[in-house]
Amino acid sequence: MSARGLALDGVSLRLGSFALRDLRLEIGTGEVLVLLGANGAGKSVCLETIAGFHRPDAGRILIGGRDVTAEPPERRRVGLLLQSFALFPHLSAAENVAVGFRGRNHREARRAAEALLARFGAEHLARRRPQLLSPGEKQRIALARALASRPELFLFDEPFSALDMETRDALRDELAEFLRRSQIPAIFVTHDHTDALVLADQVAIMERGGIVQSGRAAEVFARPAATGIARFLGVENLLDGRLEQAPDGRLRFAVGGAALEVAPLPASAARAGRPAIACIRAGEVRLGRHRAAPPDAGASHLEGRILSQRSLGPLCTVTLDCGFRLVACLMARDARELGLAPGAVVAAQIPSDAVHILPGEALG
């Protein structure tokens, strides 16, 4: 177990018909873990258990190396940030922060709170009531308040979920910067992939009370461990096919009459004839007017007829019929220059390392 940070060691909890199942996590100092999952997957219960509001039936929770499994919330040293930041509405900004300074007299706490607010560039807000603060100001007050209690772990439960996209983006960037500087480990619960991509060092995905995949953020997004996870992460292309042995001995992924080049697979998975699912992110597919290069192991080259096209502002997604349906995503400008239109035939190129194979799976 890491001496600092957070460790969940087989935490299980039954709450009525819901259960947390054998949660295992480790977060090091300064690391941010983003906990992703659909509504009802158990993300918030997991956070509340770490914060001390539920007592696990089994397992241990270690914060900063201390076993806090039996401790009440007030002795766990966690900073909890909830949706819309949950500032105390009957207290001014400075009084909110002063609550975090425990064990000091009123005047000292107040002075410490004002000093801390100054560090957040928010000293002018000290007397303001939370109702009069913007979301950005609320976030700063809430971070200062949590920081005042000298937490060893931050827990965020969808703090941005009530905000519009622009505010969200601004607050997320500010938070990422804050967490990087504070070096306090954090768990961030969300169902927004952007939160994960911007904030996460690690990502863990929850489903029905259990963690179904965890790892480096880029790795989890590129290589979901199951089709359910791939769907949840919004992988645009999930292809139902099988692995085939080519005459040259390499494995390829056969789908709809085409054979896609794949990166070398681990020996256990590399069995020809097996059904498999290929996950391909739309952004990895490159479109061109002509087949660019002769076939090689580094990429597959296909031709497809454009079925439909959808503009997403700066981006554009194109659905092709290559013998199977393939969704590609490209910059709007590139799409214009290529002169894409429904019915036109274009060349598609898929790098072999962008084809993530889930052996032994089939689409339900």
Add this chain to the structure above:
Amino acid sequence: MQEASEVAPEAPPPVAGLAPPPALGVLLVAWLFAGLLLAFILLPLLQLVATPSLASLRRAAGDTDIASALGLSLIGAALAALLSATIGVPLAYLLARTRFPGRATVAAIADLPLCVPHTVAGIALLMVFGRRGLVGRPAEALFGLQFWGSLAGVVVAMAFVAVPYMVNAARIGFEAVDPRLEKVARTLGMGPWEVLLRITLPLAAHGIATGFALTFARAISEFGAVVILAYYPMTAPVRIYELFLRFGLDDAVAAAVLLLALSLALFVLFRHFVQRVAPMPGIGR
């Protein structure tokens, strides 16, 4: 870190206020009935207030019997409101914050005095708090405390009929407190009692204070239960009733106007106090 502060404060959550205004016909009919209601309430009261001459009012105010009845009503209602708060707020908290078997029944029991006719309540109270009652007898034996015909009896009768207002208003107050605030307070280092005292109660103060005002108003106007459990010492409503029976309408009116003025003045004062000291907290959204 500067950009975010340019963002305007969050707009208040959209409410039904955006609904289109009702049609003219609907408004007219609604106002017609609303006018009837206002007249129904105001007409008798205004007529009452307009009736006695200044001289008779002054004479009534100088009458020591009437003055002491008004004083007793004031003290009794204040004590009844305090008693109601003491025993009503904890139940309000339980009803707002916990789920337990029989919760609906408990809530219904707390509302029961609202539908018990007040003379019936008085008789029932007399049987328990009277000299031979389940509570009355040991109270007198142990503490020398007598309910029948005493201030204690006035307070008990008033509290019985008024306590539902306390429970319901305080319960609404507790329900309006966002439990997430209590969670955050715990993680900031407060124990459960400190959270109750520093977060929950202050945020529920509006509901509790409203309950106090309603309970007081209900208590000072109580007649039926008081008259049976504690005819003496006379509270103002009992005094007015006696004046009416013994001397007729004219003598009762002046005392009635004084009681009305006192009750209204105190109620308005309380409402003002509630708004000033315990305003409705904005929910931290």
